[in-house]
Amino acid sequence: METFLATRPGLEVLALGEPTHGEPAFPRLRNHIVKRLVAHGFRSIAVESDRIAALAVDDYVRGFSGTLDDALATGFSHRLGEVAANRELLTWMRTHNESVPAGERLSFHGFDAPLEMVSAPSPGPYLRHLSDHLGGAVPDLDRLIGDDTRWSSTEALMDAAKSVGRSADAVTLRIIADDLLTLLDTRPAGPGHRRARLYGETARWLLRYHAVAADPAPGAERTSLLLGVRDAWMARNLLDLRVAEHGRGPTLVFAHNRHLQRHPSTWHLAGMDLEWQPAGATVSATLGRRYAFVAGSLGASVALGLGQPAAGTFEAGLSGDLVVDAAAIDRDRAARPGAADYFPLDASTVAGCDAVWHVDRFPAAAEETAARLAALPEVAELVGGPEAGTPEMAWDERFYFVGPDRRNPFATIVGHDLPGFDDESRLDRIGVFRLNVELGRIHFEEVFGYPPKDFPDHRDQVDFAALDRIVPHPVYATHGWASVLNPGPAAEPALTRLLANAHRRATDRARLRETRRPSSPR
Numbered sequence: 001m002e003t004f005l006a007t008r009p010g011l012e013v014l015a016l017g018e019p020t021h022g023e024p025a026f027p028r029l030r031n032h033i034v035k036r037l038v039a040h041g042f043r044s045i046a047v048e049s050d051r052i053a054a055l056a057v058d059d060y061v062r063g064f065s066g067t068l069d070d071a072l073a074t075g076f077s078h079r080l081g082e083v084a085a086n087r088e089l090l091t092w093m094r095t096h097n098e099s100v101p102a103g104e105r106l107s108f109h110g111f112d113a114p115l116e117m118v119s120a121p122s123p124g125p126y127l128r129h130l131s132d133h134l135g136g137a138v139p140d141l142d143r144l145i146g147d148d149t150r151w152s153s154t155e156a157l158m159d160a161a162k163s164v165g166r167s168a169d170a171v172t173l174r175i176i177a178d179d180l181l182t183l184l185d186t187r188p189a190g191p192g193h194r195r196a197r198l199y200g201e202t203a204r205w206l207l208r209y210h211a212v213a214a215d216p217a218p219g220a221e222r223t224s225l226l227l228g229v230r231d232a233w234m235a236r237n238l239l240d241l242r243v244a245e246h247g248r249g250p251t252l253v254f255a256h257n258r259h260l261q262r263h264p265s266t267w268h269l270a271g272m273d274l275e276w277q278p279a280g281a282t283v284s285a286t287l288g289r290r291y292a293f294v295a296g297s298l299g300a301s302v303a304l305g306l307g308q309p310a311a312g313t314f315e316a317g318l319s320g321d322l323v324v325d326a327a328a329i330d331r332d333r334a335a336r337p338g339a340a341d342y343f344p345l346d347a348s349t350v351a352g353c354d355a356v357w358h359v360d361r362f363p364a365a366a367e368e369t370a371a372r373l374a375a376l377p378e379v380a381e382l383v384g385g386p387e388a389g390t391p392e393m394a395w396d397e398r399f400y401f402v403g404p405d406r407r408n409p410f411a412t413i414v415g416h417d418l419p420g421f422d423d424e425s426r427l428d429r430i431g432v433f434r435l436n437v438e439l440g441r442i443h444f445e446e447v448f449g450y451p452p453k454d455f456p457d458h459r460d461q462v463d464f465a466a467l468d469r470i471v472p473h474p475v476y477a478t479h480g481w482a483s484v485l486n487p488g489p490a491a492e493p494a495l496t497r498l499l500a501n502a503h504r505r506a507t508d509r510a511r512l513r514e515t516r517r518p519s520s521p522r
Helices: 002-006 025-038 054-061 068-074 084-097 124-133 141-145 154-158 168-185 193-213 219-244 279-290 347-352 364-374 441-448 452-457 492-516
Strands: 013-018 044-050 107-112 251-256 265-269 272-276 291-298 323-325 355-359 379-383 398-402 411-414 434-438 470-472 481-485
Touching (some): 002 323, 013 025, 013 279, 025 084, 025 251, 025 355, 044 054, 044 219, 054 068, 054 084, 054 107, 068 084, 107 251, 124 168, 124 193, 141 168, 154 193, 193 219, 219 251, 219 265, 219 272, 279 291, 364 411, 398 492, 411 492, 434 492, 441 470, 441 481, 441 492
Parallel strands (some): 013 251, 013 291, 044 107, 044 251, 291 355
Antiparallel strands (some): 379 398, 411 434, 470 481
């Protein structure tokens, strides 16, 4: 990332995309990148979440008000408050902000509209906030808005005939929203002025959105217009945020590729071929080289049920650092099959981005090692994931056991870092994986010359990022574990012995458990 930033002097917005919202590795790695960007002058992050709701998050991370749980519960849309990586991000931002002067504190923004997939809220609460700020300027407001559910119901969004977006009341409310914002601008900018303007602009955009929802155009045309309005709204929010952050350094923006890319976004949904202009196109046209788009790319993923990308696809051809210059990517490749919640790289995305960050939870290079372990006698392989019941941080990891009860693996394979906990192996390098082997106390001392308990005294002498070298495990060495990155010819002779020993120990433990298992009563 540092190399890429060096090529973009004057950058204001670094747009970091993801090809899906379903792979937890992306927000976790985003957190790691945020910490690195702070050292390069970044002082704000904006995510694909409701802008007004995110005010509660910003209040929390800057130490103004609220608790972490409240910020997660009320400060996110799209259920993003339930994402573990977002809890980790807010915790880190709050801690960081407590250690720096007020002017250097990190700010948190949402730049999305207050919309969900099949519903859009009433403009009522937003108009009422603005009207109240202006002293109750519209006494007839409640009658015009009516029951909020006539706006927010799923039917009002999905069926143009049931939308009130083009009713006489809605048309009047659009005029009122404009008039209230004009009135606001004629008054001095006192306390609450900025927030009142945000509420008023949100009401105005919602009224536009509901007007499109009432459009009787064919389904694909109407849905494309709705998507286009949302992204136009996102673009306006991002540009407004940059005004607010002027002089405080660049902003990291994290969202789906389809919102951040420069070329038209497309989506085949429910039999409709949709196309619209993404927010990234508008922001890029405004900021020029001050906007950079780094497209997200995904390799294998248990969360999405994706295996290794097929040969000839863009994803299969990626190699090198985590962030790859787009100009270095072979354009003569095929697009990988997509899904409703996953958009693979294609020629247009690669041509229109500045770089690609590739995430591969289990690199293809690890498959041979995985097959080797699985072929050992009586070995069972467990792939971490939702169905296996493993914690999210262990998804896509491989665990190898002897015995049916799957207790105490004797080896594991991992292909991703856990930022802030286990990242010294630098598994963020594409194609790099780590084989972990349980040695036990005696064998560990034979291999490394000191017992596991003394590892802390020796860890500074270990290069955990070196390939094809057997070293103590960066986290679990004190428990008798060793590790090797991308085992090859240099490590092979010793690794064969280590695996044989670990497998024998696991087999002995399984046999012992079996002898201790109570027999069934007659």
